[in-house]
Amino acid sequence: MGADTGRSVACLFGALASVASVAAAGSVQEYNVVWTSPSKDAGGSMPLGNGDSGLNAWVEENGDLVFYVSKTDSWGDNGRLLKVGKVRVRCEPPLVTPGCAFRQELDLPTATLRVVSQPPTGEVRLALWVDAVDPAVHVTVESAKDVTVTASFELWRTERYELPSLETSDVLVDRSKPNGQHEPTIVEPDTILKDLPGRVGWYHHNVKSVGPALTAEVQGVAGFQREDPLLHRTFGAV
Structure with a gap:
């Protein structure tokens, strides 16, 4: 019995060693994703990030580089993890023209x-990445001829409005109500930073907090005093 067990263990270690050797022989680069045409929208985006800051990036058919910015702590006042914003980088002359490689x-x-x-106009090379340490996004453009590069942002939280529908994970979902909501979920607008020569920026500031108090009440710990993790939280980009 003991001898059989020993042989089984030896075979197992041998198999693991073989698997490890195969894995070591490969390269992550073999799994690089390559596309040969631009994308129509975010459905054709590539993910980038450093574990804290993230991007969904794509190049549109008009040659614009577009990306959504995310952050692990960009929690909105309704308990939703929000996208920080959307950035558009445009080259002139365009990065892409009809029929070009x-x-x-x-x-x-x-x-x-x-x-x-x-x-x-000649070959253009563009690179986009998120800094490995800091919450910063880098874009570089190399061109055979002079090119003008312009960065702009596109906001959708431009005014106060009510969400027309809720997701299962939303705090104010209430299936016992006819409309499935405990009460309306109101989205607050972002604020554009002004007087930034040569730069653009915006931020979102939580003027209220929906969720922590209600959750504490449901869980029977409403009397436990703690700092509200959503109230006055501010996030944005420059």
């Missing part, structure tokens, strides 16, 4: 999105 690669070893295009 195009290659977009998600470089996994460096967590970088790389684009190489061949418009009539």
